[in-house]
Amino acid sequence: MGRRGKGGGHGGHHGGSWKVAYADFVTSMMALFMVLWLIGLTPQETREDLARYFKDPNLFQGNGQMPGRENPIDTTIAIIPSQSSGAPDQTSVLQQVSPSDSIVTQLQQSIEEGSLWAFRDRVKITQTTEGVEVSIIEKANEIMFDSGSANPNPKTLDILKAIAKELKGHGNHLMIGGHTDAHPLVNKPGYTNWELSADRANKVRSILEHDGVDPKRVSAVRGFADTKPINAKNPFAAQNRRITIVVLKR
Numbered sequence: 001m002g003r004r005g006k007g008g009g010h011g012g013h014h015g016g017s018w019k020v021a022y023a024d025f026v027t028s029m030m031a032l033f034m035v036l037w038l039i040g041l042t043p044q045e046t047r048e049d050l051a052r053y054f055k056d057p058n059l060f061q062g063n064g065q066m067p068g069r070e071n072p073i074d075t076t077i078a079i080i081p082s083q084s085s086g087a088p089d090q091t092s093v094l095q096q097v098s099p100s101d102s103i104v105t106q107l108q109q110s111i112e113e114g115s116l117w118a119f120r121d122r123v124k125i126t127q128t129t130e131g132v133e134v135s136i137i138e139k140a141n142e143i144m145f146d147s148g149s150a151n152p153n154p155k156t157l158d159i160l161k162a163i164a165k166e167l168k169g170h171g172n173h174l175m176i177g178g179h180t181d182a183h184p185l186v187n188k189p190g191y192t193n194w195e196l197s198a199d200r201a202n203k204v205r206s207i208l209e210h211d212g213v214d215p216k217r218v219s220a221v222r223g224f225a226d227t228k229p230i231n232a233k234n235p236f237a238a239q240n241r242r243i244t245i246v247v248l249k250r
Helices: 008-014 017-041 044-055 103-113 154-167 193-210
Strands: 123-127 131-137 174-179 218-223 242-248
Touching (some): 103 123, 103 154, 154 193, 154 242, 193 218, 193 242
Parallel strands (some): 174 218
Antiparallel strands (some): 131 242, 174 242
């Protein structure tokens, strides 16, 4: 009779199976961390839409838009060419441009992967009746201006410089607005949130012009005080303190 080998056949058969299982586990963990990382980079609105999609894919309309949600931007805004190189052809001063050529897409790309990416949690682009509004929103732990003052902090200057870089190549007129929260100013008699919001908007105008935006493009500088809050339920919320730059359609 032949001699049995030491350890038998079962030990050799199962000896390497744990390595395969471990490799599968490591791969799964890597995939999980990658998904969590990508979700962390996704805006809150997009995450909410994804959650609703997986609950009921039929909610999406044919254009991929959730029902009841308006498109936040106009994909075909009329762009006025810059006049810095001389008088433009009057037949092409106003033109409907494709989304890839519009200032809207340019600003979006700047937020997603360009000079505004570092400030993506502070800059918001929305469509208004007047044009495309670029909002710089204050955070509770990152103030934009000195308290009760029109003096911007260094990060605000960096944001405005990045926005000026995107805007100065176009000829559309701009309207700049300042917004405050509802806290009254107590240390400056006769100086209210109306004056403060207007002074901050005017300061932004001078910064944009210093960074290359043509002064002739600024058609209005407005102070809104606390009359147009983002968070109407909390008039003292930090996000109500902001600067808006409207790129006019005409």
